[in-house]
Amino acid sequence: MVRDLFMFAGFNENSQIAWFKIIYLKEPGSLSLITDFLEKENAFIMFGHLDNITQKAGEYSVFTELNEDVDPGNLAQKIKNLEVVSEVEYGISKYGMIYSVDFPLNVIGVRGVAARALTIVDIIKTLNENVAHAEGLLTISGLKGGIHAAKYFKSIMPLNDSNFANVLAELYRAVGWGILEIDCNPETYEGKIVVKDSFIADVYGASEQPVCAFMSGYFAGYLTEYFGKNISVREVSCKATGKQVCEHIISLAPSGSSQEYQTRGDPR
Template structure:
């Protein structure tokens, strides 16, 4: 999964971070041509990423370099623009080298995204738990909706089906910084377990008398139900906050005849 990122760098009084955003025609040699030019100019590429999700015929190459203060990069920009594969070049300078966002607004699967500390998300959950009746159900319902929408967005990018959905779910969780997944699920019976290590909720929540990852359980339920078109239940059986080494979620099929929209409306017993 590709997403817009920010660059963080320790300050060096003698250097500046300069970023380049290069739009290019997507050919077999486009990235190599651009990278070769940077190498020829002796620019240290500290970080870079590619994105061609929105239009397969076009690509976006974002490159962060660290250069000596005051270095004129206009000639490099001109040479980039003269490459036959390059469509457009933008650049910016982070003189303080603390943080530089390349794109605003940030985008995830083609929709606006934000960078949020896990602790802030958990603070919201704690406030819900303290002041709202049936807070766990609300968190579960929110997760179900999020998991369902995630599948719909993934379908615009890749063919997601019963054969690859759990591998994609695993990649999605890690790429989003949510946790590391292991799963043992029979796709035919829809029974099994999903184990999460370093879950962003339980890791930030610290200690609790009861499991706290209802949102994650809901996400799994919405994700699996949307892919398989069969309603499933997911509940957290053990949690890092209650003294376990990881969080475990039990997956099981919903009663026969239950529709996915019933899961979304929290109408199951």
């Protein structure tokens, strides 16, 4: 199976990025019929990839740029009405975090790499097993990443109280880090973030202590940069300890603390 490799960037307030997963009959001209139809519907194909499901059926996953007034749901129904199509799923990348790239990869404004989750978790485990106050170091490392992310988003789009949480949630889903549910009051700077399918907790294995300090730091950095206030985030529940999800509590950092203030935790 060969896939084109594409990553995340860009924002155009006059358009939207919609993806369609199309199951079609592998007959001569089937794929051309689908792509010609998308062209007639003014759906600009950014990229796509093909998977062979069976000898008779294929999957065409395609990312398109649509005018902001186009309803992707209606377009998906039109695609499904084509004779060669049996099923269609669709979704929207609301903030355009998808971009075609050559080497090197570009992820939200800087060079990125694709790595196995196990590789990153092995680094985290090594720190936890060999370094005193490793949790604090991981938190501060995440803090810097979150700050960089928020700065980039503010440079390419109007980041505000109505979208700052959704942008962060879409980023996490796009890079495969987890699915976020964010409840944060922009007036009190308090709230919580629930992470479903955290890549750290899922791969780490059983632990007596929460293991997603890096994510806590990332959230804190992102929110600190967005709010312009020193925000503290700590994980109070972790899937690695047997919980269903990971939960991080958001609060305003103590008065007078530095931007990199975070609870470092006890030595492991």
